[in-house]
Amino acid sequence: MTATPLFAHPNGLRQRGGTAIAMMLMLIGLLGMLGLIEVGYLYWAKRDTQKVADLAALAGAQQLQLCVTAGNADNRAARGNAVTENSFSGTLTITCGTWDPIANAGITDAFSPVANGVAANAVKVIASRSVLPFFGATALPNVSTEAVASGLPPVAAFSVGTTLLSVNGAATLPQFLQSIGLNAGGTSLVGYQGLANVTITPAGLLKQLGVTVPANIGVGDLNILLAAQLQAHALIDVLNAIVTLAGQQALTSANISLINAITAQLGNIPLNVVLGSTTNSPGGLFAQIVAPDGAAQSALNAQVNALQLLNTAIGVATGQHAIQNTTNLNLGLLNINAVTSVIEPPSMGVGGVGTTAYTAQVRTFIHITTPNPASVPLLGGVINLYVNLPIAIDLVDAQAKLTGLCDTTDSTGQSQATIAVTSSILKACVGNITQANAFSTAAGCDQIPGANTPLKLLGLSAAGINLLSLNTSFATNPLPANGTGTLIAGQTAIIPGGGNPLAIGTTVNNLVTALTTALIANTGTQPPANPSTAATQTATDLWNGTNKSLSYPARAQQALDEVQTASQGLQGLLGNVTGSVLDLLGNTVQLNVPGLLGDVGSLLNSVGNTLSGVLNNLGCALGSQTACIGVISGAMSGGGAGANSNAFLGLLSFLTQALQGPLDQIGSLILTPVLQNTLGLDLGQTTVDLQSLQCHRVQLVY
Template sequence: MRTIHIHASMREPRQQHQAGSMAINMMLILLGLIGMLGLVEVGYLYWAKRDTQKVADLASLAGAQQLQDCSAANTGNSAALGNATSENGFSGTLNIACGTWSAAATTGNADGFTASAAGATPSAVKVVASRPVTPFFAFTSALPNVSAEAVATNTNPTAVFSIGTTLVGVNGAAPLEQFLAGIGINPGGTSLVGYQGLANVYITPSGLLQQLGVTVPTNLSVGGLNTLLAAQTNVQTLANVLNAIVVVGNQQALTSANVSLLSTIDAAVGNIPLNVTLGSSGSTPSGLFAQIIGPDSSVNDALNAQVNALQLLETAIGVATTGHAINAQSLNLSLPSTSNPLITLTSAASVIEPPSIGIGGVGTTAYTAQIRIFLDITTPNNGFSLLGGAINLDLNLPIAIDVANAQAELTSLCNTTSGSGTSEATIAVTSSVLKMCVGNLTQANAFSTTESCDQIPNASTPEQLFKLSVGSTNLASLTTSFATNALTGNSSVTLTPGETATTGDTLNIGTSVNNLVTALTTALIANSSSQTSASSSQTALQTATDLWNQTPSSDINATRLSLALNSIQTSSTGLQGTLGNVTSSVTDLLGNTVTLNVTGLLGDVGNLLGSVTNTLLGIVGDLVCTAGSSTACINVIEGALNSGGSGTGTNSNAFVGLIGFLLQALQQPLNDVGSQVLTPILSSTGLQLGENTVNLQSLQCHNVQLVY
């Protein structure tokens, strides 16, 4: 048998190979362990970064909640510092600044934060936290420092609200048509149906300004924003604003409708430039947005507020047409017993104070469109004869009527008194309806001021309103100026966002206009009793002569005398009825601005009626008159007009009789002012007068949030 021997030298390579494999495996294991330790180190680094970010986030939020803790130089905030160091034990480096944040500013600045200058009011806090990271396993002498940045902002309470009288309410099937009718513009064949979709569209002032090409600096104060908006007077045309509204509201299809709408407005106001001021620079509104009230930190809140697009569009039209008179109508009116138009009435209407939308905090106001109507009642061709005889009536009656205006002021916001937890805002409303002024007014100056009509230039200058004369002799005249009180109201509403409330007392248009016309008639008739310059005898003789000549010459004298005296009785009874209808509502309108002695004049009318009655009873006994003497009959009429003195007033029967016939001449044109001019204009929207519609469009309360 052969024996095989295996030498040691043959086993060494295998053993060496196995040892090498083990070394490699150990090395790989070691590398794996080192890698794992490295991953732990990296994880620790990321944890340190995350922890530092948490510190920055919480510190910025704490600082934004306590903006009053910002230093005078706005380079620190004690609340943010305390949160980081005391509450979170941060021992690294902190850089804290107070300033403002704007989403628009992120274009050139990633965090959108702008540090405020010393003394400025901040709305945001920026915290930059950094710290060194100690190596976990000491494989390296140092790890990179970690740094984190956070910006938190505190939005100020801000509300967006509007107020509309019934003339500019956003109710009904065609709200824009109602608005246009309220300011005297008849849309005619222009289709306005498409605009109804804007009633549910909301846009931001920031978006509107951007579309209009208005650059808003990132670090802007409230006063600076108001100034910026008000400075756009001659830059923005109504066409630009209307198109910008529909584009931002994603209603581009309405741009073609805007062309037709603008054409209609141009035709109504006389093809003149229509410019829109975007802001208001004072307490009197003049632009699309009322003055913003609030700290500088509320600027961004105002710019990003949600505003109703249809309300913006209507308001823009009101701003653009402010001061431009729109001819309402021109009427030729006929007097009783005449077939020729002897009195001319012209009228015009205009927005004298534009509507505005309120955006801001407590104290912010919004205004309705204050609309004024101008009326001019005149007798052309130097007047006409009263009673068909020698007495001439020259009438010049310029009237300005402030139809309706109202102001809404934000008195509190972000209350939760409803029990539902929903934030609310309280808005106080002050309104004024139907203030009338009579005096030295013209169409040119009637629309020249936003103040009430008694502040129109020359409104307090006496004007000769009418004159009764024979030749160059003045029998009676009234030269004066006066104003009636407006019907005012004060109320307050509390609303949640999106809610609308109606304030004020609903006034029946017919009754309100009738009271206004009655007040005007009473003021003219009763006020003239103290301003006549005619002698009683001359007035009585001329009136008696004209009355006699008016009677049919074919009748016997007794009949003619009876007809003349009955005319005096009829006109005096009408005067008595007018004065007797001075109700408390009319008295409230007249107030103390017109000096009246209605009671005394009523006594004088009663005295005249008694005298005429006694004369009528004695007609048969006047043999000279009944025998055929016209002069004797005229003397009988004159005697009835010359008697008197037993009334409670101071006027002669002759003057009271003449005033009665003047009332007959004025009654129809003054009534036509109400029925043919005022009532149609006030009824054009189909709504009641005296109501104010307040709408809280949006409400933003305190809300601290991280924005970067």
């Protein structure tokens, strides 16, 4: 049997050929895998180099003060991070400059080197290195990466208030509602305290509300965008957005109860929230945002206390409706009508140095009038009193302004913010003011329409003869309470306005004294044209009002006693014109207190001398009414003429007597309760809450 050669077998040829092809394909695959490894290594080298550039740029942006200004050639922090901390041995190009996506809109990375001496806000790092191949093949290309990191200006979020009601540094919701005159005790408000330690960002709130904010929006455009969000955001939507972002979704049902409680007290008013403020349109949830870099992202990402934000939203939605206290008093000779209202809601401050936050501004309008359009009898019924006295009083107005951020640290090394507080209380304006326009402006009461227009405020007349009148308008100075505080994030501070807190009762009494004094002193510039006629009419009026069962000399004594009592009241008023009262009066009146006191003393001496000799007046003793009236008139006629006449001072004394009681009543029954019980104030002090402070922040921008 003859064997067949193997190579001649057809199947053997196929086996050898298949093996060769498989070996070839395997070799090609191995070569491809090696190539992929080289590419992957090149990619890794690129990524590693990019990481070095990113970290170096961030390190440099954190230490911008280390930038070399001569040629902007280096930054020690950036270079040290790359070389020392990340062992980078390639080539580094480090440039300090300005990152500004608006000014450098035509540049890819929005970065430009700054001129010598100009402060940089960013660091650019270019890192390049060679890449050695694994397998000794053709050299791999060098890799080069770039990174730009910007140092963000420090920002803070804060609020300012005039109430001292606080728990753990944040005003609780029930206390806040009470402070603006809303009593929502029937609703379940305890759960809201869980928001006190939660922060959210304005950017998060806007997104939750569906407000689209363009990337790299400028501060001015952001303020306009926020201020335009009036109709789109009902209070309930804002409250729900806040509690949702704070992770307290269960409070959405409580929000409905809260809205119902507010509506039950204020009526069916529109509860809308303006989100932002502009110079011409203050009163939004956020005060006008200030960001030193011109971009708004830093402010949008500030941390804001959720409970304070919720409180402020309620204050904005109920502005000019909350604290609608109305008081009506009938004091016989005079009627008093008073209304108190919020004229400007509170706002929160978010931004950099220069950002301002406002507390709620509260105003009281008081109208003191005689019971009928003409006048009411004064004393015996011959002399008539006319009073039409509109008074607008700005109870409280405070603002807090960021003046320094991250410039100082406390004893533990935590960064601080410096906040300057400017506040004023009890500015009063008297003029042609109506209730309809008293609350029309959030500016000072002297900016109310008609506040600077003279009005007939007071009048004394008899038998158609004008004895005394006052036509004028004026304003008293507010009491300033300015101070500065330095806080760390999360801290609440009570900033005194110079000296100790003011006692409410004393301060209100000083205001009432200032108002009364201003009215009397201004009346003194318009004395009666004929003092003798005024003396005769006053004496007649006093005589007619005496007890007719007494003897004529006793009746004359009774009338003179009334003159004496009224004059002593004027003397007492002038004696209370202390330095604090004069501070309130300011330039409202040019008051010569010693001179006026001397004139009143002269009147009292004249009355005293007449009293001691009235029984010796023969005509009066014999029952002559004319003689008795002459005795009274004589006591009020001495002392010269014009503004210094006893007749004028006598009329002024009776006018003071008629006014002082009602003015004291507005202090004790209206102003003090609102200040003390409703607003819960310690006058002269302001509470500032620094909710968050972000210093030395950096971000990769390219």
